[in-house]
Amino acid sequence: MLDHVELLGFAAAFLTTIAFIPQVVQVWKSKSTDGLSLTTYLIFVTGVFLWFLYGLNIGSLSMIIANFITVILALIIIYFIIKSKK
């Protein structure tokens, strides 16, 4: 069974991962990325990818899965930002 601290980490990982779903939905529906900072998402996706590599290194499945999903969501947002700037 998970102890309280690991449960906290799991809840944290779950929230910081699903957090970007409403942003993806909003960008997808509105096709508008006004106000979204491309620099923020580029730095963020790089950082999250490093968290993913960190998870691989320490063998943490929850970190691997959570950060993999966040990378995908952030890449979708980046795609729309770059597309809308053209």
Added chain:
Amino acid sequence: MLDHVELLGFAAAFLTTIAFIPQVVQVWKSKSTDGLSLTTYLIFVTGVFLWFLYGLNIGSLSMIIANFITVILALIIIYFIIKSKK
């Protein structure tokens, strides 16, 4: 000395923390939060706060500092989103 894996974690924490600075600057300068999902930032700040608590629990200073800064940055963005919706 930090080993390679901890250096990776440090770089990841650094990037996912500073990532939100350009977004704060952009929102601050433009006073516009069009396109930013409030739901995303509310879920995100909750998740990051849980990461902060997780850091406290496991006694990880880098997690405590990184997530504390990210909470502050996310709260500034949330403040501007709510203010602009009024």
